[in-house]
Amino acid sequence: MQPTSSTAAPGTDGIVYDVVIVGAGVSGGIVASELAAKNLNVLIIEAGQPIPASRQDYMERFFTSPAKLPEAPYPPNPINADPSEFNVGRATTNDLANVRDQSKSYLVQNLGDNQTPFTSTYERVGGGTLWHWLGTSLRLLPGDFELKSKFGHGRDWPIPYDSMAPLYARAETEMGVACTVETQQYMDGLYPPGYQYPMPSIKQSYLDKTLQRSLAGVQIYGEPMNLAPTPAARNSRPYQGRRVCAGNTNCIPICPIEAKYDATVTINKALTTGKVTILYRTVASRVNVDSLDGKISGIDYITWTDPRGGASGHGTAVGKFYVLAAHAIETPRLLLMSADDRMPNGVANSSGQVGRNLMDHPLYLSWALMPEDKPIYPMRGPISTSGIETLRDTAHRRKWAAFRMEIGNEGWNFPINDPYQTPQDYIDGTNVSQLNPKLEKLHGTALVERLNKLFIRQFRIANLVEEEANPSSRVSLSWGYQDRLGLPRPLIDYRLSEYTRKGFKKARKVNSAIYKAVGATEYTVTNTEDPTYFEVDGEGFNYFGAGHIMGTTVMGSSRADSVVDSDQRCWDHDNLYIVGSSTFPATGTANPTLTIAALSFKTADILGKRLSK
Incomplete structure (x- = not known):
């Protein structure tokens, strides 16, 4: 059964806010902060637990967690638990x-009919998934906005790059992105003359500098394999009262010293205005639509106290305008849950596109070992400080999906869970890591010496492959599987397109050529039994989720085939906006957070102007 409307509860009773926002992540935080600065009253509804006064509680959860997964520090932590027992469910690495x-x-997840599992996760806590992002803050490139018209795949954005450039600058300032324009000249026209980032680049790792020298002059598919420092929202000098990056290796799952930007920075700034109220432990359950003018008239919510205790109250939040900022799975879930006799397909869904076009950056992972005389000393410094960006926007996109290459500075932690797996192999006489082919059993000094020789030579490349919009990849509702509040859990249908699969094939060839060029021995393996296994032209691959969940309420130029317009306003409801990566009509190869922030500034400006009339 579907949830029904309910009456107002303490916290919103009798109050009409200027704007009601669902979701206290980066997009909701930016919209709230910008509107509060204009003296407007804002309510944020957040399903998860409050932002803690100190991140030490989260650090302690991470230290004591038996599995050091991205979600390990954050509540709740339902390892091998039934999701129906929790009020606020979430996708976790353990789910995979x-x-x-x-x-x-x-x-x-539906896994039949050539479907593959969706393998990305997200948080539902105050501050959102940005608690455990890496900080990568790349801009989308001009061709990313013209994928259909320029390369014949997917969909175009209804926004040109030129109009995004000043918004990117605002987002880079808000987030404190460290980089220098001079290092990003793998494509012309990304920056206006004289533009400077808020602070200089984070220092590159020893690994990056070694590879840079080894790849000098190397070209693949006609493009130079130059390493570029990655723009990152990590402080290379004191900024916004936050400390300088100290080179901790655990940006994922949590920065212990708050040198990396996260959404709590902007949310706390919004709260200091006195114009923003946040209702935590409050789950939006229905978007109500006025039957006369089609505008949104309120958002029903359910409150909770105990994570497994069910509902503790109900209410309706009322505003002049409404903004959904609940991530690319929870936002369409809420719109679809709001169906009624007038709108049997859900709110904002006259196009039938709500929930459709679910995308990620499916990730091809490879790994290698440098020669003994060329150690690279990984695990010193952030997880990644550089990438190879030269294949992100070239004419090759007509034939195969673009990809960027993130150079990993954490050894083989991602591929095989080192520094744990290889020691286990040498203790037990096994060879899961492929680094103990003689099945030796070592201990004491011999074990330490062997591990030291191996760990200082490990590195990996993560290839973020472009994905094109596909209406068959979608989020819908599974009423047969509900959460503790009786709301349907998300039902996922997901397929990798042939375009994306061909990108994987090219990424493998490029990675293998890079390893050969630097003299490394490649150890990449493919697991045919894993549910992520697929083939293209007879070659087998596995993929990983990048955590970059996009699409599901796509932006477009026509209400016939999109959910929101270029301002992120819903075509069907004049006072409803959607912010976040769910509005992306194409993914490009850039991590989405910077673009999310840039578009959130745009929507906040529009809301501010409309409310000032």
Whole structure:
């Protein structure tokens, strides 16, 4: 059964806010902060627990967690638990091991008919998923906005790059992006003359400098394999009262010293205005639509106290305008849950596109070992400080998906869970890591010496492959699997297109050529039993989720085939906006956070002007 409307509860009773926002992440935080600065009253509804006064509680959760997964520091932590027991479910890394067992996976996944599992996760806590992002803050490139018209794939954005450039500058200032324009000249026209980032680049790792020298002059597919420092929202000097990056290796899952920007910075700034109220532990359950003018008249919510205790109250938040900032799975879920006799397909869904076009950056992962005489000393400094960006926007996109190459500075932690797996192999006499082919058993000094020789030579490349919009990849509702509040869990249908699969094939060839050029021995393996396995032209691959969940309420130029316009205003409801990566009609290869922030500034400006009339 579907949830029903309810009456107002303490916290919103009798109050009409200028703007009601669902979601206290980066997009909701920016909109709230910008509107509060204009003396407007804002309410934020957040399903998860409050931003803690100190991140030390989260650090302690991370230290004591048996699995050091991205979500380990954050509540709740339902490892191998039934998602139906929790008020606020979320996709976790642990779910991926249980992808075929719907009783243990929050995302209910269809895996038949050439479908593959959706393998990205997200948080539902105050501050959102930016708690455990890496800080990568690349701009989308001009061709990313013209994928269909220029390369014949997917969809175009209804916004040109030129109009995004000043918004990117605002986002880079808000987030404190460290970089220098001179290092980003793999494409012309990205910056206006004289532009400078808020602070200089984070220092590159020893690994990056070594590879840079080894790849000098190397070209693949006609493009130079130059390493460029990655723009990152990590402080290279004191900024916004936050400390300088100290080179901790655990940006994911949590920066222990708050040198990396996260959404709590902007949310706390918004709260200091006195114009923003946040209702935590408050789950938006229905978007109500006025039957006369089609405008949104309120958002019903359910409050909770105990994570497994069910509902503690109900209410309706009322505003002049409404903004959904609840991530690319929870936003369409809310719109679809709001269906009624007048709108049987859900709110804002006259186009039938709500929930459709689910995208990620499916990730091709490879790894290698440098020669003994060329150690690279990984695990000193952030997880990644550089990438190879030269294949992100070239004419090759007509034939295969673009990809960027992130150079990993954490050894083989991502591929095989080192520095844990290889020691286990040498203790037990096994060879899961492929680094103990003689099945030796070592201990004491011999073990330490062997590990030291191996760990100082490990590195990996993560290839973020472009994905084109596909209406068959979608989020819908699974009423047969509900959460503790009785709301349907997300039902996922997901398919990798042939275009994206061909991008994987090219990424493998490029990575292998890079390893050969630097003299490294490649150890990449493919697991045919894993549910992420697929083939293209007879070659087998596995993929990972990048955590970059996009699409599902796409932006467009026509209400016939999109959910929002270029201002992120819903075509169907004049006072409803959607912000966040769910509005992306194409993914490009840049991590989405900077673009999310840039578009949030745009929407906040428009709302401010409309409310000032």
